Amino acid sequence: MTIDLKPSPARADRDVPAPLTLTRDYSTPDRIYRAGVRISGGGVFLLLVVIGIFLAWSGYPAFQQAGWKFFTRSGFQTLGAHPTFGVLASIVGTVEVAFVAMIVGAPVAIATALFLSEYAPLKTRRSLIAMIDLAAAIPSIIFGLWAVFELQPNVVGFSTWLSHHLAFIPFFKVVSPPLNASIFIAGLVVGIMIVPIVASICREVFSLAPAGEREAALALGASRWQMIRTVVLPFGRGGMVGAVMLGLGRALEETIAVSIILGGSFTVTAHILQKGGSTISQLIAVNFGSGGTLGLHDLLLCGFVLFLLTLVINLAASAIVNRSRSGAGVDL
Amino acid sequence: MTPENTIRTAPHGILVETTSAPASTADGRQDPRPPEPTSPNTATPPTPTPRPRRLPSPIRPSAFGTQDAMILIMAAVSSLCLVWVVFYQLTSLSGGLGFLVCWYIGFVALTWIATAQVIERQVATDRAVAVVVVSAAMLIVAIVVFIVAWVAYKAIPSIHWGSLFTKDQKSFVVTDPNALDHVGVVHAVIGTLEQVLVAVLIGVPFAIATAVYLNEVKGWGVKTVRTVVTAMSGTPSVVAGIFIYSMLILTHVLTYSGFAASLALVVILLPSVTRVVEEVLRVVPSGLREASLALGAPEWRTVWSVVLPTARSGVVTAVLLGIARIVGETAPLLFTAFGSQVVNWRGYFNHDQGALPLVIFSDVRQAQPVLINLAFQAAFVLMSIVLVLFVLARIFSRPKGKNGKRMKPGPNDDDLMARLFVPIPIEQNEENR
Amino acid sequence: MTTTLSSTSPADADHPTPFTGTPELGQPGQVDAHDVCAWFGGRLVLETVDLVMEKSKVTALIGPSGCGKSTFLRIINRMHEVVPGAQLAGSVKLDGVDIYGPGQRAMETRRHIGMVFQKPNPFPAMTIAENVLAGLKFSRVSPADKDDLIEESLTKGGLWNEVKDRLGELGGALSGGQQQRLCIARSLAVKPRVLLMDEPCSALDPTSTLRIEQTIKEIASEVTVVIVTHNMQQAQRVSDYCAFFLAEENQPGRVIEAGKTGTIFGSPTDQRTFDYVNGQFG
Numbered sequence A: 001m002t003i004d005l006k007p008s009p010a011r012a013d014r015d016v017p018a019p020l021t022l023t024r025d026y027s028t029p030d031r032i033y034r035a036g037v038r039i040s041g042g043g044v045f046l047l048l049v050v051i052g053i054f055l056a057w058s059g060y061p062a063f064q065q066a067g068w069k070f071f072t073r074s075g076f077q078t079l080g081a082h083p084t085f086g087v088l089a090s091i092v093g094t095v096e097v098a099f100v101a102m103i104v105g106a107p108v109a110i111a112t113a114l115f116l117s118e119y120a121p122l123k124t125r126r127s128l129i130a131m132i133d134l135a136a137a138i139p140s141i142i143f144g145l146w147a148v149f150e151l152q153p154n155v156v157g158f159s160t161w162l163s164h165h166l167a168f169i170p171f172f173k174v175v176s177p178p179l180n181a182s183i184f185i186a187g188l189v190v191g192i193m194i195v196p197i198v199a200s201i202c203r204e205v206f207s208l209a210p211a212g213e214r215e216a217a218l219a220l221g222a223s224r225w226q227m228i229r230t231v232v233l234p235f236g237r238g239g240m241v242g243a244v245m246l247g248l249g250r251a252l253e254e255t256i257a258v259s260i261i262l263g264g265s266f267t268v269t270a271h272i273l274q275k276g277g278s279t280i281s282q283l284i285a286v287n288f289g290s291g292g293t294l295g296l297h298d299l300l301l302c303g304f305v306l307f308l309l310t311l312v313i314n315l316a317a318s319a320i321v322n323r324s325r326s327g328a329g330v331d332l
Numbered sequence B: 001m002t003p004e005n006t007i008r009t010a011p012h013g014i015l016v017e018t019t020s021a022p023a024s025t026a027d028g029r030q031d032p033r034p035p036e037p038t039s040p041n042t043a044t045p046p047t048p049t050p051r052p053r054r055l056p057s058p059i060r061p062s063a064f065g066t067q068d069a070m071i072l073i074m075a076a077v078s079s080l081c082l083v084w085v086v087f088y089q090l091t092s093l094s095g096g097l098g099f100l101v102c103w104y105i106g107f108v109a110l111t112w113i114a115t116a117q118v119i120e121r122q123v124a125t126d127r128a129v130a131v132v133v134v135s136a137a138m139l140i141v142a143i144v145v146f147i148v149a150w151v152a153y154k155a156i157p158s159i160h161w162g163s164l165f166t167k168d169q170k171s172f173v174v175t176d177p178n179a180l181d182h183v184g185v186v187h188a189v190i191g192t193l194e195q196v197l198v199a200v201l202i203g204v205p206f207a208i209a210t211a212v213y214l215n216e217v218k219g220w221g222v223k224t225v226r227t228v229v230t231a232m233s234g235t236p237s238v239v240a241g242i243f244i245y246s247m248l249i250l251t252h253v254l255t256y257s258g259f260a261a262s263l264a265l266v267v268i269l270l271p272s273v274t275r276v277v278e279e280v281l282r283v284v285p286s287g288l289r290e291a292s293l294a295l296g297a298p299e300w301r302t303v304w305s306v307v308l309p310t311a312r313s314g315v316v317t318a319v320l321l322g323i324a325r326i327v328g329e330t331a332p333l334l335f336t337a338f339g340s341q342v343v344n345w346r347g348y349f350n351h352d353q354g355a356l357p358l359v360i361f362s363d364v365r366q367a368q369p370v371l372i373n374l375a376f377q378a379a380f381v382l383m384s385i386v387l388v389l390f391v392l393a394r395i396f397s398r399p400k401g402k403n404g405k406r407m408k409p410g411p412n413d414d415d416l417m418a419r420l421f422v423p424i425p426i427e428q429n430e431e432n433r
Numbered sequence C: 001m002t003t004t005l006s007s008t009s010p011a012d013a014d015h016p017t018p019f020t021g022t023p024e025l026g027q028p029g030q031v032d033a034h035d036v037c038a039w040f041g042g043r044l045v046l047e048t049v050d051l052v053m054e055k056s057k058v059t060a061l062i063g064p065s066g067c068g069k070s071t072f073l074r075i076i077n078r079m080h081e082v083v084p085g086a087q088l089a090g091s092v093k094l095d096g097v098d099i100y101g102p103g104q105r106a107m108e109t110r111r112h113i114g115m116v117f118q119k120p121n122p123f124p125a126m127t128i129a130e131n132v133l134a135g136l137k138f139s140r141v142s143p144a145d146k147d148d149l150i151e152e153s154l155t156k157g158g159l160w161n162e163v164k165d166r167l168g169e170l171g172g173a174l175s176g177g178q179q180q181r182l183c184i185a186r187s188l189a190v191k192p193r194v195l196l197m198d199e200p201c202s203a204l205d206p207t208s209t210l211r212i213e214q215t216i217k218e219i220a221s222e223v224t225v226v227i228v229t230h231n232m233q234q235a236q237r238v239s240d241y242c243a244f245f246l247a248e249e250n251q252p253g254r255v256i257e258a259g260k261t262g263t264i265f266g267s268p269t270d271q272r273t274f275d276y277v278n279g280q281f282g
């Protein structure tokens, strides 16, 4: 075959052809299939919307009753002529539990992730990861059980010790013993529960740190830790923040382990070592069915608040993790 | 070693070996290949007769020697003594945990100081961090092992196997000294089985369809739905419960029932399983799809006959993990199944129903030792179910090799578990594959 | 069989003092590799390499890819052991001190024997100046005058004129060739005795390549250079000595021939060397 080479005419002389529009004619089964999976996907979307709407809708009567004071009051006194109820103490308690959980859990999780991605020998790495995954699979009720029977008796002594020696920190001050069933203990067990979650994201992010820079650091005479600090941690910073936020979302929502432990009182307190305190989810779980119709609406409103809270945190966190994993977080 | 080959002095006084290295490596341990006397492909000058040689034995550059071990041991012991003096002699405090925490802090600090003295600060910091990192991981592993063992230890001695799986709680009498003979958790086992089974039957097809949508269909909606699925997998489980309650029970569509519990569990199951299945579908090679489409197969056939079967073991993993995820959920059941002391397996749609987590939750707060024992037994049963599911899931997550045996797992499987419990976004740059 | 580059043997091989003191830091050192073997996951990839890398000279390692040049280079500064499942045997001496001897720390060795990789790898989160000082930060040395050291190192790396006004910018903001020279400057800032370069120019454009060759010639008096290159002209241009590695089919890599660069390229004694340097294979 001979090829006839002719110069193409100058651009101006030529009309650029319009792009072809390729119409896909799907067969009927294909249309059904596509519609089916679309409906399913749309259904999930709808489900989330419906959850929000129903909680808002069924919580609204409580909001009508209390107004914005719902957020500035505490208590669950929904029966009688003058009901007072609010979520303030529970929000404070939720934040405190989550705070303790993050203080305890996040460093342990990050250290665990570092161990899995940087230190663990290849042979043991897989089984260790399995163990950490198993920690994520243990039902929270069992964590709660363990916390009540094993952790709490040990921690009470530690709490006493803290309250003796670190009472100058307001959190560690104890006004009224006893020291069991406290926010501190609840936070501790939730902190343990979030470790596998935070660790597994961090591990993934750390293992994505570029090999070239790792080797560069080592070849310059860095110790393993110095290499981690110069390369792995800056690279994984976004992912770490996101992971900790996801852990936070989990800490905010934990219900059963907290409900088993917490004494449940509706006073806003900073003394996390002493008995008492409540969280939103604990408020819902423990008081369900005991406050009449208004109480029910109150709890549903609380659920709506918790729903929004975790939704926002989780969305923000996953955006951060995703950015970091796609490498966009590297330009620090 | 003395060169046996002809060596001539190159200009500038440099010794150059004129012949090639012998082609044999007689170290059978490291290199089992038979020696090749001559290499036929090159025009080598007179090849020397092959000479069996031992390779030098490998060096083990160890970053951690006896001295380092000594430092660690000394640090541990001195911290123990130091903390003991401070803890018990000077401040007269008690509490095992506080002692342990102080000992640990002292241990790390002393390790650092000793290493800095004996070696140098750079190594000291490295070593101290290594100690912290290793102990963090060990702590978590120890807690997991401890919890599993502890539940078994607390439950097994008091188990009456004759009644555990045959009796419910209705005949519990506080004053009965042999109460454990007459109570069991069969009502909870039946409830949990029914609730989880129906939740899986409803949730898994939807989850697979949604995952197929996210992975196989292109379009504007995919991104939104993926974000929604991610967001939903972080929905509090207590919210799933009160949502079903407010939508179906408050409006009298349903009563407290196992079915309502199943629906609440679906809300939790759906996003988690979707994410695991999506992850599994993502690793199906796109060449397979293209091959099928190129043969003229319609899309649905491609998905049904090529993509899903290829991912079968992954989908099974997803389902097993999904069950493990929901079987221990307690909070949603409080508002839906409500709990019951008696066996109820026919009233699944219209009566209160027990469940293992509910037994634990309600009985452990009773003052009756018998009930607390029962709670532990329920926890043991629950824990066993989760363990079995977990092990099965890990076996199924490995693809089958050519010989039909399951291969060593790939790096990807490790993340499946995380997908289930955590709202990690799945990478989004897959749409224009 | 012994393949030596030089008949001079290391003088004080009997004094295996760890080189923790720094009197010699900054002085070019001689590397003496003896009987070096390497395995990856039980597979032998490098067999009994004996090579002396002369003080203050540039030694080029040439050979087709996969013959173990990088592996050999990484053994010289103890980077080989970073790879999981990697093993090695033999001895490597820096001025007579076995770097794999008891009590030798890898970090310390790597400080004395720097390395530049094929792909430029400045620390992206650090500025140019911080990148240069990174090695010193690791060894907790604070130089008397940081600015002087930065200027000196960047000048040696042939980058000073281009970046002297933008030292505060991130290292990742430079072009590929500039990044590579930054990496060289970063390695030189710790004043190593030996600088290993693994195909430092293979990812670069011709101009950057020339500049790096220039740099190599300039620093050769202060630091022993060992460079892996696939570019025969480059090997001829920059090196004093040359070693030809080859891994024949299903064989581990070996040194086939080593000697003065002129000899290897002009009158090699081995047919395979002749074929390779004349572009017959590989």
Ligand SMILES: Nc1ncnc2c1ncn2[C@@H]1O[C@H](COP(=O)(O)OP(=O)(O)O)[C@@H](O)[C@H]1O
Residues within 6 Å of the ligand: C040, C041, C045, C064, C065, C066, C067, C068, C069, C070, C071, C072, C083
């Ligand atoms: N990380 C590794 N794991 C396993 N094998 C490796 C690894 N790096 C290199 N190898 C093998 O070692 C041999 C030598 O590799 P290398 O030293 O990189 O060759 P060169 O640098 O000469 O191209 C090759 O056969 C290569 O496949």
Ligand SMILES: [Mg+2]
Residues within 6 Å of the ligand: C066, C069, C070, C071, C198
């Ligand atoms: Mg190479």
